Amino acid sequence: MNLLTVSGSPHVYTEQSVSKIMYGVLLSLIPAALVSFYFFGLAAILVTLTAIVSCLFFEFIIQKYLIKGPVTIFDGSAIITGALLAFIVPASLPLWMVVIGSLVAIGMAKMTFGGLGKNIFNPALVGRVFLMISFPVEMNMYPKPTTLSTQLTDIISGPTPLAVVKEGVAQGEKVSDLMPQVPEYVDLLMGNMGGSVGEISAIAILLGGIYMLIKKIITWEIPASYLGSVVIFAGALWLINPEVYVDPMFHLVTGGLMLGALYMATDMVTSPMSRWGMIIYGIGCGFLTIVIRIFGAYPEGVAFAILIMNAFVPLINSGFKPQRFGEEVKNG
Amino acid sequence: MKTFKLGGVHPPENKLSQNAPIEVLALPETVAIPISQHLGVPANPVVKKGDTVKAGQLIAKGEAFISANIHASVSGTVQKIDDIVDSSGYRKKAIVIKTEGDVWEEGIDMSTDLIKEITLTPEEIVTRINEKGIVGMGGATFPSHVKLMVPQGKKAEYLIINGVECEPYLTSDHRLMLEKAEEMLVGIQIQMKALKVEKAIIGIENNKPDAIEHIRKLLPSYPGISVEPLKVKYPQGGEKQLIKALVNREVPSGKLPIEVGCVVHNVGTAFAVYEAVQKNKPLVERVVTVTGKAVKQPSNFMVRIGTPIAALLEAAGGLPENTGKVVNGGPMMGKAITDISAPVTKGTSGILLFEKQASSRKPVHNCIRCARCASICAMGLEPYLLAVLADNKRYEDCEAERIMDCIECGSCLYICPSGRPLLDQIRVGKNQVGKIMRARNQ
Numbered sequence: 116m117n118l119l120t121v122s123g124s125p126h127v128y129t130e131q132s133v134s135k136i137m138y139g140v141l142l143s144l145i146p147a148a149l150v151s152f153y154f155f156g157l158a159a160i161l162v163t164l165t166a167i168v169s170c171l172f173f174e175f176i177i178q179k180y181l182i183k184g185p186v187t188i189f190d191g192s193a194i195i196t197g198a199l200l201a202f203i204v205p206a207s208l209p210l211w212m213v214v215i216g217s218l219v220a221i222g223m224a225k226m227t228f229g230g231l232g233k234n235i236f237n238p239a240l241v242g243r244v245f246l247m248i249s250f251p252v253e254m255n256m257y258p259k260p261t262t263l264s265t266q267l268t269d270i271i272s273g274p275t276p277l278a279v280v281k282e283g284v285a286q287g288e289k290v291s292d293l294m295p296q297v298p299e300y301v302d303l304l305m306g307n308m309g310g311s312v313g314e315i316s317a318i319a320i321l322l323g324g325i326y327m328l329i330k331k332i333i334t335w336e337i338p339a340s341y342l343g344s345v346v347i348f349a350g351a352l353w354l355i356n357p358e359v360y361v362d363p364m365f366h367l368v369t370g371g372l373m374l375g376a377l378y379m380a381t382d383m384v385t386s387p388m389s390r391w392g393m394i395i396y397g398i399g400c401g402f403l404t405i406v407i408r409i410f411g412a413y414p415e416g417v418a419f420a421i422l423i424m425n426a427f428v429p430l431i432n433s434g435f436k437p438q439r440f441g442e443e444v445k446n447g
Numbered sequence: 448m449k450t451f452k453l454g455g456v457h458p459p460e461n462k463l464s465q466n467a468p469i470e471v472l473a474l475p476e477t478v479a480i481p482i483s484q485h486l487g488v489p490a491n492p493v494v495k496k497g498d499t500v501k502a503g504q505l506i507a508k509g510e511a512f513i514s515a516n517i518h519a520s521v522s523g524t525v526q527k528i529d530d531i532v533d534s535s536g537y538r539k540k541a542i543v544i545k546t547e548g549d550v551w552e553e554g555i556d557m558s559t560d561l562i563k564e565i566t567l568t569p570e571e572i573v574t575r576i577n578e579k580g581i582v583g584m585g586g587a588t589f590p591s592h593v594k595l596m597v598p599q600g601k602k603a604e605y606l607i608i609n610g611v612e613c614e615p616y617l618t619s620d621h622r623l624m625l626e627k628a629e630e631m632l633v634g635i636q637i638q639m640k641a642l643k644v645e646k647a648i649i650g651i652e653n654n655k656p657d658a659i660e661h662i663r664k665l666l667p668s669y670p671g672i673s674v675e676p677l678k679v680k681y682p683q684g685g686e687k688q689l690i691k692a693l694v695n696r697e698v699p700s701g702k703l704p705i706e707v708g709c710v711v712h713n714v715g716t717a718f719a720v721y722e723a724v725q726k727n728k729p730l731v732e733r734v735v736t737v738t739g740k741a742v743k744q745p746s747n748f749m750v751r752i753g754t755p756i757a758a759l760l761e762a763a764g765g766l767p768e769n770t771g772k773v774v775n776g777g778p779m780m781g782k783a784i785t786d787i788s789a790p791v792t793k794g795t796s797g798i799l800l801f802e803k804q805a806s807s808r809k810p811v812h813n814c815i816r817c818a819r820c821a822s823i824c825a826m827g828l829e830p831y832l833l834a835v836l837a838d839n840k841r842y843e844d845c846e847a848e849r850i851m852d853c854i855e856c857g858s859c860l861y862i863c864p865s866g867r868p869l870l871d872q873i874r875v876g877k878n879q880v881g882k883i884m885r886a887r888n889q
């Protein structure tokens with residue numbers, strides 16, 4: 116008789132795998148990608164492709180020649196890092212800068228920690244922050260959406276709606292006077308505004324997020340607590356003085372918040388493991404985002420907020436354990 | 448519909464044999480009856496080579512408090528008392544009997560008449576169950592009489608009957624509930640009498656609506672017993688999960704169900720108790736499911752203990768060509784076996800076959816910290832963490848993270864997208880922590 120396999124129980128396993136999860140995330144990014152290609156044209160496509168290809172390339176080089184270990188570039192995680200990095204830079208960013216951002220994201224933030232699953236900080240966010248510090252000018256020039264353009268030069272750029280409001284308020288203007296200078300809410304929701312490649316359309320991102328929730332790729336705790344706390348903190352300030360603080364709805368649909376709450380903060384590698392840990396982490400992200408947006412030096416605070424909270428994850432994990440069985444003894 | 452609250456998974460049910468009535472398997476030529484088929488101390492043989500024995504005759508005596516008697520499952524001659532390879536590949540002492548005819552020990556009622564009236568006193572019931580070698584039939588094989596003796600200072604309120612059969616593929620309990628329901632109900636009443644409890648609840652997952660319906664119809668003549676349909680969720684058959692689902696009580700860490708006034712028995716055990724008490728019949732046969740996607744006739748057999756597993760496979764249409772793995776038990780908690788000539792024992796609820804392509808694990812990747820294992824653990828543990836701690840030999844931290852609470856249900860390894868060998872590492876950790884704890888208590 117042929118030899119039997121002997122292994123410990125269980126003997127059945129889910130169909131789910133790392134690459135299936137990763138490709139699920141990528142699939143969910145399609146609506147946001149389409150919106151950005153529609154508004155920013157060829158430039159957005161080029162930035163996205165450059166980032167993805169360079170992330171794959173750097174991961175390959177590092178795994179093959181530096182670590183000399185197995186090459187796992189097609190598990191989908193490097194592609195996600197590339198796509199997300201592209202989504203949070205301006206479409207007008209010179210492509211060589213995109214390549215540098217990818218090198219930092221993959222090389223510094225991911226591989227030096229030991230690769231997928233070992234990194235503390237979200238690689239795409241690290242890439243972006245590095246670019247922001249190194250190339251502040253280029254990183255602060257946001258092209259205005261020009262439907263389906265193929266032109267790459269002479270893009271009309273201007274400040275993002277968040278920057279308009281922030282600078283206006285800083286100069287003593289009232290929020291109600293500033294609002295006419297930013298696009299209507301409908302446009303903000305759809306993505307018709309200046310901003311990073313894939314951040315602009317809250318609706319498209321939300322769609323992707325809902326897909327991930329249904330497919331159980333992410334859970335509700337982080338997005339809900341993040342967005343919820345933004346509404347609460349921004350709403351409290353707005354209630355105090357609506358002429359200095361813009362309303363919470365504006366915060367929700369502008370900048371990188373949606374993408375951050377659904378894709379960056381939920382990055383499973385760099386977020387907490389227990390339900391309460393996730394909720395605390397989400398609230399921390401929301402709080403820091405508003406603090407930076409309103410009181411910080413930058414108009415946008417999502418990237419910093421999430422990176423700061425990333426650093427707290429080990430602490431959160433040891434402080435917030437899952438509810439153990441037998442702990443809550445109810446004798447009903 | 449009720450279920451337990453924390454965690455849980457839904458592996459595909461694959462109850463292929465659920466419509467196959469229980470068939471009595473032909474007597475094998477020889478049986479090999481291990482002297483240790485239960486949790487606890489092995490029994491001592493009381494027969495020797497060359498003895499003739501009758502079916503139902505005591506052949507090994509369980510002398511320790513936690514042990515169980517062993518009886519001959521066929522009539523014939525004792526061929527040898529020697530080491531055999533058991534289903535897990537270990538050498539174990541067994542009594543091998545060559546079958547001659549089918550003669551039963553006097554005093555065993557072999558009729559199929561239902562005897563409802565319970566004449567024995569609670570003490571006599573416990574003694575009888577002990578004598579007849581009854582153990583937990585769900586797989587844990589804990590001697591049943593021990594569970595029926597409530598420790599000093601504790602009080603049993605509920606008898607919980609496990610008819611959940613949450614393991615995919617297995618259907619032996621399901622068939623028993625359909626075909627031997629009345630016997631099982633009398634068995635439950637016997638156990639209620641022994642425990643002096645007023646209430647018994649049978650928990651059945653609602654993927655067995657026919658069993659729920661059937662038992663419900665019989666209930667009016669069995670006061671105190673109720674049936675509770677449960678939402679399908681693994682591991683609902685775990686004692687602690689079942690108690691939580693049925694009476695919403697949580698057994699504290701490291702404690703037994705009696706702590707919250709419950710005693711849990713399996714439906715198969717209830718049937719065995721009926722036979723022991725009303726028919727004077729020892730535990731010498733049981734229902735075994737033979738199943739798997741490539742099995743020709745997924746079946747449920749009434750099998751004499753000690754029958755070679757190969758005989759069951761033969762009766763179910765033969766061992767399929769491309770079989771890669773044979774499991775004793777269900778896919779979540781069963782043990783892979785090395786040799787199909789190993790015997791069926793009191794704890795064998797099913798034999799499950801996997802084809803070659805389904806026999807190996809998924810490729811192992813880095814843990815991506817997806818938290819799936821932690822969110823589905825029915826004990827509220829963090830399997831990814833326990834596995835790492837155990838792997839790094841940090842056993843004290845393992846203990847602090849409550850590794851001993853792990854019920855080895857396998858859900859974490861089942862769910863992990865990275866194919867991490869979580870439960871393997873946790874088992875090693877539990878072993879070591881167990882040693883440390885025992886050393887400390889000495």
Ligand code: SF4
Nearest residue numbers: 814815817818820863
């Ligand atoms: S399920 Fe697997 S990959 Fe996910 S956290 Fe647990 S061990 Fe890691």
Ligand code: SF4
Nearest residue numbers: 824853854856857859
């Ligand atoms: S095997 Fe243990 S750690 Fe894994 S899910 Fe089950 S109880 Fe939790």
